[in-house]
Amino acid sequence: MARETPSQTAGPYVHIGLMPNAAGIAGFYGQDIGSVMVSDPDVVLTGCIYDGDGALVTDAVIEVWQADIGAFGRSAADAETGEYRFETRRAEDAFLTLWIIARGINIGVHTRAYWPGQVPDLPGLDGTRAQTMVMREAGPGAFRFDIHLQGPEETVFLDV
Amino acid sequence: MNEFPPRDRARHPPALYEPYKSTRLRAPQQPLLQMPTGPAEEGGPVFGPDLIGPQDADLIHNFAAEGGAAIGPRIVVHGRVMDEFGRPVPGALLEVWQANAGGRYRHKREGYLAPLDPYFGGCGRVMTGDDGAYRFHTIIPGAYPWPNGPNSWRPAHIHFSLFGQAFAQRLVTQMYFEGDPLIPLCPIVQSVPDADGVAALTATLDMDAAVPMDSLAYRFDIVLRGRRQTPFENNPEGL
Ligand SMILES: [Fe+2]
Numbered sequence: 001m002a003r004e005t006p007s008q009t010a011g012p013y014v015h016i017g018l019m020p021n022a023a024g025i026a027g028f029y030g031q032d033i034g035s036v037m038v039s040d041p042d043v044v045l046t047g048c049i050y051d052g053d054g055a056l057v058t059d060a061v062i063e064v065w066q067a068d069i070g071a072f073g074r075s076a077a078d079a080e081t082g083e084y085r086f087e088t089r090r091a092e093d094a095f096l097t098l099w100i101i102a103r104g105i106n107i108g109v110h111t112r113a114y115w116p117g118q119v120p121d122l123p124g125l126d127g128t129r130a131q132t133m134v135m136r137e138a139g140p141g142a143f144r145f146d147i148h149l150q151g152p153e154e155t156v157f158l159d160v
Numbered sequence: 161m162n163e164f165p166p167r168d169r170a171r172h173p174p175a176l177y178e179p180y181k182s183t184r185l186r187a188p189q190q191p192l193l194q195m196p197t198g199p200a201e202e203g204g205p206v207f208g209p210d211l212i213g214p215q216d217a218d219l220i221h222n223f224a225a226e227g228g229a230a231i232g233p234r235i236v237v238h239g240r241v242m243d244e245f246g247r248p249v250p251g252a253l254l255e256v257w258q259a260n261a262g263g264r265y266r267h268k269r270e271g272y273l274a275p276l277d278p279y280f281g282g283c284g285r286v287m288t289g290d291d292g293a294y295r296f297h298t299i300i301p302g303a304y305p306w307p308n309g310p311n312s313w314r315p316a317h318i319h320f321s322l323f324g325q326a327f328a329q330r331l332v333t334q335m336y337f338e339g340d341p342l343i344p345l346c347p348i349v350q351s352v353p354d355a356d357g358v359a360a361l362t363a364t365l366d367m368d369a370a371v372p373m374d375s376l377a378y379r380f381d382i383v384l385r386g387r388r389q390t391p392f393e394n395n396p397e398g399l
Binding site: 003011017027033059065095108109151156 | 168173174180183187189190203206223266270330331351352358382383384
């Protein structure tokens with residue numbers, strides 16, 4: 001078998017390549033890929049990403065994939081608030097797939113955000129850490145999912 | 161279920177690589193939870209060829225005013241996207257971004273003193289054909305300093321993002337240029353565990369693909385994770 005090409009960090013300027021319009025390099029693409037997930041959203045998912053010191057990661061790009069409805073989204077952490085944001089639909093699957101890249105992340109980290117009330121049922125998952133993969137309700141149609149890259153609240157990341 | 165063999169983690173940089181300081185607070189410390197791929201990873205977003213505009217694969221011109229062109233050594237970058245089983249990956253989306261010839265990115269958080277090139281945006285994209293081949297035009301980016309150590313410089317590089325046909329294949333990486341003396345000095349490159357992996361990230365000069373009196377060419381082949389398809393692949397021991 002050939003071996004996979006090694007990963008490298010996306011670096012701090014990842015927005016140029018993946019969301020040029022949002023990065024202010026407008027003009028030669030239409031809308032950024034993943035900026036509209038579905039035509040009729042009924043939920044909003046927001047969250048922040050934190051490093052091992054509890055500091056906001058404000059340069060990350062986060063992608064979401066919903067296999068059940070074929071919806072793909074891409075959002076940049078806000079440069080000031082660190083918040084990412086997706087507008088989508090809640091469908092059949094118990095979870096959304098998330099993938100995060102940034103400066104200092106050598107290979108993209110993969111996790112899942114389960115809808116409130118769902119219990120991540122994954123072999124080998126430590127019950128005390130399972131809650132790191134569950135969104136919380138933040139209002140009507142609003143959901144929150146914060147991601148901790150390291151530390152006592154570290155999110156469960158998957159090798160899948 | 162289980163359509164993709166597990167990712168070969170030994171091929172990739174470890175999450176924590178001390179000489180690359182930004183990894184220290186951003187590397188997960190718990191082991192990754194290993195699990196077989198399922199429907200959520202075995203499909204992925206599909207981007208049809210209509211996505212790609214006529215100038216998307218031409219970074220020399222896609223940000224330039226009419227009749228203008230980016231400054232810098234003109235090159236063609238090309239190669240094939242294959243999977244681990246040696247099959248071409250058609251319809252793969254490659255998104256690329258890079259600094260200009262002076263080593264400056266067009267980004268609001270970028271403060272390097274080298275000037276912007278008014279005719280260079282630094283962003284492009286291309287899709288592979290049925291044979292997995294891709295090709296784009298650009299300029300060789302400059303090396304640039306970065307705040308890792310007191311005098312750290314990145315070798316010239318182009319950032320790549322790839323979508324294959326499954327979310328399990330998602331990959332972001334960087335391409336380097338053959339012969340660059342900064343390659344062995346760079347902790348980001350050296351986070352790759354072995355020399356073979358660094359070689360896989362290093363594009364080679366390809367005179368056969370050069371355009372005489374126009375552009376030199378570099379070849380960069382890419383391997384994505386492979387989906388098992390045959391009984392033999394499902395059962396690598398051959399039992
Ligand atoms: Fe870079």
